[in-house]
Amino acid sequence: MPCDRFYKAEGGxxxxxxxxxxxCEVAKEVQAKLIVVGSHGRGFVARALLGSVAHDLLHRSHIPLLIATARK
Incomplete structure (x- = not known):
């Protein structure tokens, strides 16, 4: 089944x-029902030093958030 049957992706x-x-602003503009982001799965120290978009979104977004991590 084609993926576009289940969701509409905005491009460009x-x-x-x-x-x-x-x-968060763009998700609100396009009336997104879900935000999906990836995470490197860094620990607390690396996140504190480098920052983490996924972590910021977790605390900032009012839209449901799915954070995907890679298998180790």
Whole structure:
């Protein structure tokens, strides 16, 4: 079955700004029902030093969020 039967993906979009804020703004604009992001699965120390868009979204987004991680 083609994937477009289940969801509509927006393409060709380019925005600048703080990633988690921009993602939330665009999701609200397009009336997204779900935000899906990936995570490297870094630990607390790496996240504290480098930051984490997924972590910021978890605390900022009012839209349901799915965070996918890679298998180890």
């Amino acid at each position: 979009v380019h925005h600048t700004g703080h990633p988690s804020i921009t993602i």
